[in-house]
Amino acid sequence: MSTEAMNWAMDDAPMPRTEKGKPDTTARHVLQVLGEHARPDGTNAHPSILRMQYRTGYDRTTVQRALRRLEKAALIRRDGSVDGRTRWQLAMELIRPKTDWSDLEREEDDFRAAATARKRRSRSKGVTHAESVTVTDSKDVTVTDAESVTGDVTDSTPSRHALKVRPSRTQRRPNHQQPSDNQLHKDSCEPPAHESEPSASALFDSPASGADATDGQQEDIDFAAFYAIYPRKVAKGNARKAFAAAVKRGVKPAALIAAAQAHRDHWARCRTETRFIPHPTSWLNAERYDDELPSAAADQQSGATGYQPWRNPEDQSAYYEEL
Structure with missing residues (x-):
């Protein structure tokens, strides 16, 4: 070698x-x-x-x-x-030209310069430079430079940054359902004296429904009113399907809600245990809403309401009389 x-x-x-x-x-x-x-x-x-x-x-x-x-x-x-x-x-007499090394050094310098330029461009893309910004929200504020701010503020309320002002209730926003003008007027006014509090029966006999509600939204409102009244909460999804099927058969939602209220009152008077109350799905599929129920007077004559829980009387002698 x-x-x-x-x-x-x-x-x-x-x-x-x-x-x-x-x-x-x-x-x-x-x-x-x-x-x-x-x-x-x-x-x-x-x-x-x-x-x-x-x-x-x-x-x-x-x-x-x-x-x-x-x-x-x-x-x-x-x-x-x-x-x-x-x-x-x-052929050891042949020697490599010295320019080969200088060419490699130049290529290396060009590569590093290009890499630095790419990094600088990528960083500059993440920063947006603006020489002047004009804000014309609800205040007359003009920003002409990052160092100077001039504006006329005539409001006496505590000042807030113009960009942080939240929209008011009445300002319409995109992609959201807006309340009607009548609804906004009702929300901002006090109810009349004769309409201060609705009765409990009015809530069940005619469930609340929005004037602008779609068919699907109205169906959800009716089912929510029914499910809130029915005393046993089991399999809500199946109950929703059974409720929709009953409505499709021609039964009015108000009738279903009224029947559910009547059965609830009957079960309460008879002190029926929850485990003996049918599931809402079974109650709807079996059309139990058409069942004839005994009147409140008949329930009272049968002694269903004769039970009263014992309470400690003020006169202790009454306790011994009951014994």
């Missing part, structure tokens, strides 16, 4: 080029193997093809093609043979 020939093959030898003008790294690697087996003057390099395959990892055909390209570039030349192997002589 010769240090001089090895250094020449690695650093000083001209870089072989492919037909497209790119560095021929395969041929360069094979040239380094020849330099390892040459004398200091570059002569007597005769490693076998098998040795070059082992050293480089290339197959036989790749090594042979690389040798032909090196020979064509005049970096090596044939100098006889030894034991059936071709003997090569390295």
Whole structure:
């Protein structure tokens, strides 16, 4: 092994080029193997093809093609043979131009400059610079610079930033259902004396419904009123479907709500346990809303309402009388 020939093959030898003008790294690697087996003057390099395959990892055909390209570039030349192997002589008089190193340094500087410019552009995209901003909300405020603010504020209320003012109740917002003007007027006025508090029966006999409610919204309102009255809360989803089916059969929602209230009062008078009250789904599917119920007087005559919980009397003698 010769240090001089090895250094020449690695650093000083001209870089072989492919037909497209790119560095021929395969041929360069094979040239380094020849330099390892040459004398200091570059002569007597005769490693076998098998040795070059082992050293480089290339197959036989790749090594042979690389040798032909090196020979064509005049970096090596044939100098006889030894034991059936071709003997090569390295053209150590050929020196790599110094511009190759300066070109690589220039390419490296260009790459770093481009990377810095890309990073600067990506950062600038996240920041929006504006020389002047004019705000014309509910106040006359004009911002002409980031350093100066001029404006006329005539309101006596505590000042707030114009950009943080929340919209009022009556301001219409997109993508939201707006109340009607009549509804806003009703919300802002006190109810008359004769309409101060609706009766409990009025709530059940005619459930509340919005004038602008759609069919689906009205159905949800009616079912909510029914489910609130029915004393047993089980399987709400199935009950909703059964309620819709009953309405589809022609039963008015107000009739269902009234029937549910009547059954609730009957079960309360009879002190029926919750486990004996049918599920709302079963009650609706079985059309129990058409059942005839005994009157309140009949429930009272049957003794259903005769029970009264015992309360401690002020006169203790009454306690002994009950015993």
